[in-house]
Amino acid sequence: xxxxxxxxxxxxxxxxxxxxxxxxxxxxxxxxxxxxxxxxxxxxxxxxxxxxxxxxxxxxxxxxxxxxxxxxxxxxxxxxxxxxxxxxxxxxxxxxxxxxxxxxxxxxxxxxxxxxxxxxxxxxxxxxxxxxxxxxxxxxxxxxxxxxxxxxxxxxxxxxxxxxxxxxxxxxxxxxxxxxxxxxxxxxxxxxxxxxxxxxxxxxxxxxxxxxxxxxxxxxxxxxxxxxxxxxxxxxxxxxxxxxxxxxxxxxxxxxxxxxxxxxxxxxxxxxxxxxxxxxxxxxxxxxxxxxxxxxxxxxxxxxxxxxxxxxxxxxxxxxxxxxxxxxxxxxxxxxxxxxxxxxxxxxxxxxxxxxxxxxxxxxxxxxxxxxxxxxxxxxxxxxxxxxx
Numbered sequence: 538x539x540x541x542x543x544x545x546x547x548x549x550x551x552x553x554x555x556x557x558x559x560x561x562x563x564x565x566x567x568x569x570x571x572x573x574x575x576x577x578x579x580x581x582x583x584x585x586x587x588x589x590x591x592x593x594x595x596x597x598x599x600x601x602x603x604x605x606x607x608x609x610x611x612x613x614x615x616x617x618x619x620x621x622x623x624x625x626x627x628x629x630x631x632x633x634x635x636x637x638x639x640x641x642x643x644x645x646x647x648x649x650x651x652x653x654x655x656x657x658x659x660x661x662x663x664x665x666x667x668x669x670x671x672x673x674x675x676x677x678x679x680x681x682x683x684x685x686x687x688x689x690x691x692x693x694x695x696x697x698x699x700x701x702x703x704x705x706x707x708x709x710x711x712x713x714x715x716x717x718x719x720x721x722x723x724x725x726x727x728x729x730x731x732x733x734x735x736x737x738x739x740x741x742x743x744x745x746x747x748x749x750x751x752x753x754x755x756x757x758x759x760x761x762x763x764x765x766x767x768x769x770x771x772x773x774x775x776x777x778x779x780x781x782x783x784x785x786x787x788x789x790x791x792x793x794x795x796x797x798x799x800x801x802x803x804x805x806x807x808x809x810x811x812x813x814x815x816x817x818x819x820x821x822x823x824x825x826x827x828x829x830x831x832x833x834x835x836x837x838x839x840x841x842x843x844x845x846x847x848x849x850x851x852x853x854x855x856x857x858x859x860x861x862x863x864x865x866x867x868x869x870x871x872x873x874x875x876x877x878x879x880x881x882x883x884x885x886x887x888x889x890x891x892x893x894x895x896x897x898x899x900x901x902x903x904x905x906x907x908x909x910x911x912x913x914x915x916x917x918x919x920x921x922x923x924x925x926x
Contacts, residue, residue, distance in 0.1 A: 546635035581606030754846020
């Protein structure tokens, strides 16, 4: 029987890859919900191709365009946060949570609350509201299947039945496009250069995060929530080829690694069809052709964002929420030409020093801290301008 699937964020890179897999296996999946933030034209095309029951656009001012584009199809339409929540609540066997940024938190929580099986591709659910989010998962009995290639890799080789035998987990990072660039040149990096990841095809925001290594810092925080290990048991290693996606080391000296070509369809297909596997059309890994795999420790002078993220994890409370909000604003400032590349971690660190990392007891606390952090970050961005450092 086919598996019904809801895709939150269908026009992003994760969503498009998910729909590619649906197209490859039409007998396995029945798309019932599609959502997008603002790309109404692509959403209309996807909806006409896959005939979901419901299509939702995040921007309310685009609802009329969506309705017009789907006229005569019988597909229900909605918009705004209420529409996204409706989409998450819609009955389906599997939810791909692919909305980028803090905007994905509320809809994904709605899917959690109905006990759904969720392919989690949204980092911010755990980074911004990890304690609250995981409490909801426990209460509802929802199933979380990590989609990030690194966490998906750990999931595949982690012995959940005997976690006491795990010595550490190691997340790999490509190092991004500027791994070998002289430090003095980083201040001249342009947004166009930063979004050209050497291995992965990703959206702009996550590509910039990969270039600063903030993406890996966020993944360290995620990993602590996803896997039963101590904070000190989570390490990061630079691996430019992106062939080994993560490793789990055991107390007997064994190290288990998941390898594959850098194609997000591999972890997405694993989550979509879990606990079984299916073909994904990802390129077959040819180690002989690759020849050499390289590794090095992360340079925290070059990548201060990783250090800042680790400090946020150690501090706990609202610190990761502040980190995430400030980083989103800083990345927007860089992409918009207001900041230099090297200003991004400066803005994040500045904001974290100005806001109290209090305990978060409910989602309203998360939203309040998120709003305050963004406001302070915007002030810092405005004062920073394009000052070169």
